[in-house]
Amino acid sequence: MGIVVGYLRVSSEKQNTESQRAIIESKFKVERWYEDHATSGVIKGIDRRALGELLNYVREGDTVVVYAIDRLGRNTIDVLNTVERLKLNGVSLVSIREGFDLTSDHGKLLLTMLAGLAELERKNIKARQMSGINRAKAEGKSLGRRKTIDxxxxxxxxxxxxxxxxxxxxxxxxxxxxxxxxxx
Structure with missing residues (x-):
């Protein structure tokens, strides 16, 4: 019988993992935690310090618990690669927000759809951001930090x-x- 491993991630320094941890702890007795702070979901899972360590640590029979699938990443292919690596090593993956075991066939189907939606949302955020920047430029507003050096x-x-x-x-x-x- 394996152990339960928790993975937490927040994107910015202003955020913390406390609520993710509390929700996971309300449902699972986690024996080992891995946390990535101020780490974008755009960075490949294997390249993130804590997730990379987790992937190298877990063994057959272990269960990895995340608060939500977007904690693993925002890129569909990367999330699927992470899930596939866990599955090949005999590790189960549970996402609390989505409420299912992601290593089952139904879970994998839902995972693919949810990861795709997370990636689409990331692209939409980026498009809205660029639209705002372009509008500000068109209005003649200066962008970025004010120049302090002559x-x-x-x-x-x-x-x-x-x-x-x-x-x-x-x-x-x-x-x-x-x-x-x-x-x-």
Whole structure:
């Protein structure tokens, strides 16, 4: 008989895994936890630190529990590859929000549909974001951080003082890469 392993993931530093953990703990006695913090679901599962460790740790008979399928990833193929790897190793996968065992045939069908919907939603979010950026540009709004370095002043001071990049950076209290950008 294997153990129950929990996997948690949040996308940003402002989020935490407490609610995911509480919901999983209300239904399962988890013996080992893996958590990825400030990790996008777009990053391949195997490339995420904690999920990669989990995939290398679990053994036949173990059960991996996630709060929701989108915690595994936002790309249908990647999520399916993760599920297939678990299945080949004899590991069960349960998603609480969707309410099913993802290693059964019915579960795999639903998984494919849900992962596809998660990927579609990610693309829709990106399209809305680009639409907003394009609209702001068309309205003449400046995007990004406000420029705080006067490139011309940096270039002139560096030339007049025959200063190195590091000396210039120190004089203005900026990074070396900022000096390079200002002088290019």
């Amino acid at each position: 490139n011309r002043a940096v270039l002139i001071w560096r030339s007049e003082n025959n200063a190195s990049i590091s000396m210039t950076a120190e004089h203005f209290g900026i990074s070396s890469s900022s000096v390079k950008r200002a002088c290019s």
